[in-house]
Amino acid sequence: MGKLNGKKLAGSTLIEVLIAMVIIMVVFSIAMGLFSNVLSGGVSMRKVQINQQLESLRLQVIENGKIEQEHLVIDSVDYELIKTEQASSETDxxxxxASDHGTPAGSIRFLLKLNNESKED
Structure with a gap:
């Protein structure tokens, strides 16, 4: 082993190391808070999927001219089709x-032109 004659090794004290660790932890916690806010504020793939499914259901109802089922469950999302009011004698x-695990996930409103078959029902 070599000896150090009159030379000191440069190093940090325990207090300096602790202060540096506290500063790093504060910066890291602020960054994690900002990151979680960005993730929760963005459009998730689940919301996009629900909106696409709402549009698909709207097109199916328009194509059929009537509501076939008033309640659907697709990919664990509940879709409820409601006839809110009659806008005129020819449209509803x-x-x-849509609700995802009990929380509202989206909705869509539209006019449906009634055909003669649905008036007789």
């Missing part, structure tokens, strides 16, 4: 509401 105002 319909609304499709």
């Amino acid at each position: 105002l319909l609304e499709i509401k």
Whole structure:
């Protein structure tokens, strides 16, 4: 082993190391808070999927000219089709509401033109 004759090794004291660790932890916690806010504020793939499914259901109802089922469950999302009011003798105002595990996830409202078959039902 070599000896150090009259030379000191440069190093940090325990207090300096602790202060540096505290500063790093504060910066890291601020960064994690900002990161979680960005993730929660963005459009998730689940919301995009629900909106696409709402549009698909709207097109199906328009194509069929009537509501076949008032309640659907697709990919664990509940879709409720509601006839809110009759806008005129030829059209109905319909609304499709989506809820994901009990929380509202989206809705869409549209007019449905009635055909002669649905008036007789």
